[in-house]
Amino acid sequence: MPTQPKSTPEVEAIFRRSMAALAAGVSVVTGMDPDGSPRGLTVTSLASYSANPPSVIVCVDETCNSYGALAAGKHFAVNLLHAGQPEVAKLFASGAADKFDHVNWTVWNGCTPLLVDALGVIICSRATTTVHGDHAIVIGDVIDGSIRPAPPLVYWNRNFHEGPGHLAGSERQCPQ
Numbered sequence: 427m428p429t430q431p432k433s434t435p436e437v438e439a440i441f442r443r444s445m446a447a448l449a450a451g452v453s454v455v456t457g458m459d460p461d462g463s464p465r466g467l468t469v470t471s472l473a474s475y476s477a478n479p480p481s482v483i484v485c486v487d488e489t490c491n492s493y494g495a496l497a498a499g500k501h502f503a504v505n506l507l508h509a510g511q512p513e514v515a516k517l518f519a520s521g522a523a524d525k526f527d528h529v530n531w532t533v534w535n536g537c538t539p540l541l542v543d544a545l546g547v548i549i550c551s552r553a554t555t556t557v558h559g560d561h562a563i564v565i566g567d568v569i570d571g572s573i574r575p576a577p578p579l580v581y582w583n584r585n586f587h588e589g590p591g592h593l594a595g596s597e598r599q600c601p602q
């Protein structure tokens with residue numbers, strides 16, 4: 427087990443301030459527990475990983491309720507949120523057990539929950555999960571997706587904001 431460098435309050439403070447300065451798109455990552463319960467959480471840790479194969483990473487807290495579904499499931503979905511969805515972001519940033527009772531959702535291919543009103547959806551086949559510290563990096567190969575023209579939801583300085591615009595001519599229907 428590799429040893430991790432010791433942090434200090436000063437380092438933690440500059441880390442938090444730097445992350446507050448970083449504007450990030452907001453997504454809800456969703457997956458299914460083995461018993462068929464939908465799981466999902468709000469993230470800003472989504473990033474493009476490789477172009478060949480097209481893949482993404484997302485970082486997931488080991489203590490969250492969605493961890494098992496995302497870190498060990500076969501598939502997961504990234505639901506990109508649009509500027510009109512700060513309440514969805516807040517809902518999925520809560521630990522509430524009934525999150526999916528308050529949104530329109532469907533199930534892709536019988537296995538992965540999707541938020542139907544999202545700006546876009548990226549469906550992934552989970553490639554690998556790597557644990558570092560108290561989070562896991564989950565890598566997913568992109569296998570399907572949809573996108574529609576709307577401004578994105580952005581998180582900056584500990585608040586939600588409307589993104590700068592939308593991609594023209596980008597509409598594609600939500601996969602089933």
Ligand SMILES: Cc1cc2nc3c(=O)[nH]c(=O)nc-3n(C[C@H](O)[C@H](O)[C@H](O)COP(=O)(O)O)c2cc1C
Pocket residue numbers: 452466467468469470471472485486487489490491492493515518519520521522581
């Ligand atoms: C803007 C924002 C971004 C977040 N990004 C992440 C993230 O990238 N990874 C993560 O594990 N938690 C992140 N969180 C925290 C989770 O959304 C939160 O812990 C949630 O309650 C987990 O839900 P669950 O326990 O039902 O899975 C974020 C929260 C907010 C408000």
